[in-house]
Amino acid sequence: xxxxxxxxxxxxxxxxxxxxxxxxxxxxxxxxxxxxxxxxxxxxxxxxxxxxxxxxxxxxxxxxxxxxxxxxxxxxxxxxxxxxxxxxxxxxxxxxxxxxxxxxxxxxxxxxxxxxxxxxxxxxxxxxxxxxxxxxxxxxxxxxxxxxxxxxxxxxxxxxxxxxxxxxxxxxxxxxxxxxxxxxxxxxxxxxxxxxxxxxxxxxxxxxxxxxxxxxxxxxxxxxxxxxxxxxxxxxxxxxxxxxxxxxxxxxxxxxx
Amino acid sequence: xxxxxxxxxxxxxxxxxxxxxxxxxxxxxxxxxxxxxxxxxxxxxxxxxxxxxxxxxxxxxxxxxxxxxxxxxxxxxxxxxxxxxxxxxxxxxxxxxxxxxxxxxxxxxxxxxxxxxxxxxxxxxxxxxxxxxxxxxxxxxxxxxxxxxxxxxxxxxxxxxxxxxxxxxxxxxxxxxxxxxxxxxxxxxxxxxxxxxxxxxxxxxxxxxxxxxxxxxxxxxxxxxxxxxxxxxxxxxxxxxxxxxxxxxxxxxxxxxxxxxxxxxxxxxxxxxxxxxxxxxxxxxxxxxxxxxxxxxxxxxxxxx
Numbered sequence: 001x002x003x004x005x006x007x008x009x010x011x012x013x014x015x016x017x018x019x020x021x022x023x024x025x026x027x028x029x030x031x032x033x034x035x036x037x038x039x040x041x042x043x044x045x046x047x048x049x050x051x052x053x054x055x056x057x058x059x060x061x062x063x064x065x066x067x068x069x070x071x072x073x074x075x076x077x078x079x080x081x082x083x084x085x086x087x088x089x090x091x092x093x094x095x096x097x098x099x100x101x102x103x104x105x106x107x108x109x110x111x112x113x114x115x116x117x118x119x120x121x122x123x124x125x126x127x128x129x130x131x132x133x134x135x136x137x138x139x140x141x142x143x144x145x146x147x148x149x150x151x152x153x154x155x156x157x158x159x160x161x162x163x164x165x166x167x168x169x170x171x172x173x174x175x176x177x178x179x180x181x182x183x184x185x186x187x188x189x190x191x192x193x194x195x196x197x198x199x200x201x202x203x204x205x206x207x208x209x210x211x212x213x214x215x216x217x218x219x220x221x222x223x224x225x226x227x228x229x230x231x232x233x234x235x236x237x238x239x240x241x242x243x244x245x246x247x248x249x250x251x252x253x254x255x256x257x
Numbered sequence: 258x259x260x261x262x263x264x265x266x267x268x269x270x271x272x273x274x275x276x277x278x279x280x281x282x283x284x285x286x287x288x289x290x291x292x293x294x295x296x297x298x299x300x301x302x303x304x305x306x307x308x309x310x311x312x313x314x315x316x317x318x319x320x321x322x323x324x325x326x327x328x329x330x331x332x333x334x335x336x337x338x339x340x341x342x343x344x345x346x347x348x349x350x351x352x353x354x355x356x357x358x359x360x361x362x363x364x365x366x367x368x369x370x371x372x373x374x375x376x377x378x379x380x381x382x383x384x385x386x387x388x389x390x391x392x393x394x395x396x397x398x399x400x401x402x403x404x405x406x407x408x409x410x411x412x413x414x415x416x417x418x419x420x421x422x423x424x425x426x427x428x429x430x431x432x433x434x435x436x437x438x439x440x441x442x443x444x445x446x447x448x449x450x451x452x453x454x455x456x457x458x459x460x461x462x463x464x465x466x467x468x469x470x471x472x473x474x475x476x477x478x479x480x481x482x483x484x485x486x487x488x489x490x491x492x493x494x495x496x497x498x499x500x501x502x503x504x505x506x507x508x509x510x511x512x513x514x515x516x517x518x519x520x521x522x523x524x525x526x527x528x529x530x531x532x533x534x535x536x537x538x539x540x541x542x543x544x545x546x547x548x549x550x551x552x553x554x555x556x557x558x559x560x561x562x
Contacts, residue, residue: 002468005366009378012363016385016439019396022406026399033404079274086267095271098278104545105282106497108517109534113285116292116531136281139274168266197389200499200514204521214391221395221504225402233392240387244380 020237027230044231051228057216061196064127064212068134069191075135076142076191077184081176083143084150103140110137111204118205125207133205134195141194142187149183150176189247193240293531294324328532337516342536344511348427348502349495352434353488359435360442360487365476367443368450379447386440394433394504401429401505425507433501438494442487449483450476493541513537 027045031038048054079099086092102110114133118125157179161171177184199214206212220229332338367378385393400406401424408420423429453476461471499514506512513533521530 002369004468005362005369008362009366009370012359012366012439012443013381015359015436016382019393019400019436020385020388022399023392023396075274075277078270082267082271082274086271089267089271091275095275098282099274102278102282104493104541106494106514106534106537106541108497108499108514109286109289109538110282112517112521112530112534113289114281116288116527117281117285120288132281136278139278143274168264193387197391199391214389217389217391217395218500221391221398225395225399229392229395230399233389233395236389236392240389241384244384244387 023230024234024237026225026227027234029227029230032227044227045235047228048231048235053211054213054216054232057211057213060127060130060210061213064130064134064202065192065195067127067131068138068195069188071131071135072138072142072191073184073188075139076187077146077177077180079139079143080146080150081172084147099140099143101140102137103144105137107137107198107200108204111201114201115204125205126210129205129207130202130210130212133201134191134198137198137201138191138194141190142184145187145190146180146183149180153179186247189243193243289531289534291324292528293328293535294326295528296325296327328528331529332532332536337511338533338536341511341513341516341533342540345496345498345513345537346540348430348434348512349492349498352431352438352495353492355431355435356438356442356491357484357488360439360446361477361480361484363439364443364446364450364480364483364487365472367447368453375451379444382440382443382447390437391500393437394501397429397433397436397505398424401432424505425510427506427510429505430502430510433505434495434498437501438491441490441494445486445490446480446483449486450480453479489544489547493544496541497537513540 028040028042029036029038030041030043079095082095083099089095110133114129114136115125118129123129153176158171158175161175162168166174197214198212199218202212203215203218206215217229217232220226363382367375367382370378398405402408403420403422403424405424407423408417411417412420423432457475457479458471461475462468466474496512497514497517498512499518502510502512502515503518506515513536517530517533517537520526520533
């Protein structure tokens with residue numbers, strides 16, 4: 001590597017990590033002011049765990065993320081199978097548009113349009129409506145991951161199973177799905193993280209009593225820098241890093257699968 | 258693709274995603290379109306009847322008579338919405354340009370790093386992307402505010418006499434956009450650069466080209482599809498961005514996502530908010546069609562990275 005590329009790399013990574021490191025550092029600052037260092041302290045973490053509305057919101061987010069990533073994983077995996085294994089069929093273009101559309105559709109548009117529909121059909125807003133919304137936009141992301149893996153799979157394994165008399169369902173459950181498992185797991189993790197992270201869509205489709213963690217953080221963050229939020233952010237960063245490590249471990253395994 | 262006969266099983270596999278996405282993506286979009294064409298008075302929740310199917314032709318004629326373009330006329334005539342549209346395009350356009358300028362050297366550096374370091378370096382670029390978007394933007398408030406870290410450092414170094422005002426300006430919005438979308442630029446571009454045939458570079462070098470010359474005349478032109486994919490992937494969500502202008506921008510920062518939000522949550526003018534949503538979509542549909550193939554390739558690569 002030349003010094004130019006080395007500098008670009010170091011500068012780029014510093015830019016990406018500096019704000020996150022600043023946040024972590026200030027979460028341990030005893031002083032509530034950004035400009036004053038008051039020594040190491042864990043007081044904001046203590047405050048965090050006695051903040052009942054924040055904990056309630058975190059619990060809502062967790063439930064929503066588990067349910068919506070479950071639905072998105074099933075739908076996204078099926079969608080990927082259709083896109084990669086079904087060849088041409090009537091309505092293929094529409095199907096492709098439906099799967100990838102939510103990825104590029106602006107969040108404000110997804111949130112608003114789903115809300116208008118929920119009101120139109122008289123569905124009360126709450127955890128269920130957030131789950132539906134999140135599952136809808138996460139499906140495409142799962143499909144992208146699983147389809148990429150499907151493209152790399154050796155087709156002859158499925159054909160061999162079919163030649164030996166396995167029914168399509170049996171081929172799917174005993175050959176295709178086990179081979180896809182790492183990509184499906186990575187997709188589920190991505191959907192889980194996307195759901196945990198979403199502020200805009202949830203703000204539209206949540207009802208009273210179903211504020212998610214990002215919604216709660218957002219209302220605090222708008223008021224300015226708050227050391228308690230630094231602590232919450234640090235915990236989230238730790239959690240996500242753990243999830244990413246797990247995901248990269250899962251993807252690394254696909255070489256052996 | 259497969260030539261095997263279509264089975265009932267195939268159709269059953271197709272149904273769940275098709276039904277779900279039609280119900281929760283296509284139908285809501287149609288309803289939004291309909292409400293954007295409604296008068297505020299008739300567009301009060303629960304918006305029924307959207308369309309009275311049972312009334313047959315009469316139902317359709319009532320449906321059609323209820324449509325009007327007033328909301329779109331408002332968007333066109335009121336300078337607020339025009340400025341917001343221009344604002345969204347300018348912020349997203351300038352942001353994309355800066356992302357190309359910063360993302361290209363970073364992606365190139367990744368692609369040229371020793372191959373055993375590459376997975377780790379790519380992971381390092383991806384990790385912030387998995388970290389809460391809201392929190393990453395919020396972190397910039399602590400850095401950019403007048404008594405924040407950046408001013409503190411610059412003052413201590415004696416580079417400035419008084420604190421700079423960065424937070425709540427256009428500069429802060431651009432910093433936020435560039436920061437949040439940098440991984441979207443770098444990953445597809447890295448994927449393209451990493452796949453380039455190294456013998457082309459070697460041939461250029463053998464013929465006497467300097468490393469800089471090799472980059473400008475070989476690597477860069479061959480990477481243009483990746484640059485286009487990255488810029489498209491960043492531009493599209495930036496147009497509808499809400500969180501960044503809201504947290505980092507000032508009161509005069511006008512972007513469509515923020516206008517939609519305030520029409521909806523503050524003014525409660527839902528038909529107008531719907532019209533703004535349709536406008537955002539109209540603006541991003543151009544690039545989506547333009548970059549359709551490279552976007553799909555880019556997304557596929559993201560997934561692999």
